Amino acid sequence: MSHATPGTPDRVHLDNGGRAPWHPLARQAFEQALADGWADPRRLHAEGRRAARLLDGAREAIAEVLGARTQEVHLTPSHTASLHAAVASVSAARRRAGGTVVASAVERAAVLQAAGPAGELVTVPVDRAGRVDTDAMVAAVRAPGVALAALQHANGEVGTLQPVESVHDAARAAGVPLLVDAGASVGHVAAPQSWDVLAADPADWGGPAGVGVLAVRQRVRTAAVGPEDEDPWAPGGVSVPLAFAAAVALQAVESDRAAQEARRRALVDRLRAEVARIPDVEVVGDPEGRLPHVATFSFLYVDGEALVTELDRHGFAVGSGSACTASTLEPSHVLAAMGVLTHGNVRIALDRTTTADEVDRFTAVLPAAVARVRDMLGVGGL
């Protein structure tokens, strides 16, 4: 199934990382919550209380999937906001312990950016597959003066799973809280269990953008950062319809997660094998220890923007980690940290609605698209 707007020819949307189409049940839940949950849940009248009940229901449902208590689950304005707030607030509470934030080199930019103002950022290198060096990360969290450690559950750009359990054990023993960014994994694989703070992204699992999820274990001390507000995690309050839709979407995707995991893993296996046949390509990330639905590859001598545009012309929407496709004109820091080719990069994330036929059509079109873009720069024979 494609997400074609009525009137447009069938397009195949393969750029679902962080922004998947809404699950149909999410859309339905959103409309229901607009009717019942439009009021401010913090107010005392019947309408406010009704909205509050929907919000609490959403938190409870999300908590169950994450293996957390309802009181530990907070809704935020976005995944980025969750990560910013988590880094700032946990570091602030740990000021007496030190000012260092230890993070893998492939954490989301939001984590790395927030770590700077919070203290001193120490990044831990990753291997060619994008996996953090466990020993190095353990050593780093054991060093004196560490306020917070951050290690993602899995990398959203390349799919590689991180050794969260081992690192959490070491962090726990050292008294250092671990922030786990599960924004690329929740809804696609089983939620991680080894964390002190967990951030998840509804827009990644088929829920709405404009709301984020942050779970903070009761044992973790946090300090208010920035101007005072009734809800430090969501200044000004949370949209009840968005929160409710996010929770319903999560329950929906969890109900057939195992089947979707297996189906998409097989499709990506096939995709990786097909792409590897194209000359001068680097298929990036761990082939086994990865998210089921993500794939990324870099083509030598290819202009990433030109390739994305060429594929778009053919009806395929893909992402890219190449410098020329980024507003900053910097290559993906994830690809750079891995030491893989950053130019000519294509990033794919299959949605649960993406069919095998659509993947086949993409692999059929890709070699000629790459050849055409290479020809444009006259690279034959290099």
Next chain:
Amino acid sequence: MNRVPDTLVDARGLRCPLPVIRLAAAAKGLPAGTELTVLSTDPAARHDVPAWCRMRGHVHVATREHSDDWTGWSVTVRLA
């Protein structure tokens, strides 16, 4: 033994993937052991030239960052 002279590829002002393409074009047909240095203002080049070396079996010798008279990187490779 005389060291094979350095070949300089000035790719400043060009954006990815042109610096690597210019380097590859300059390297074509040159004997093993030749050292080439590519100058680039493009931030991707400092990652992609070493990646190109790895994909082609060449040796990444050094990367130098420039911030004085011009801002960018010079990356030296030795052909296999």
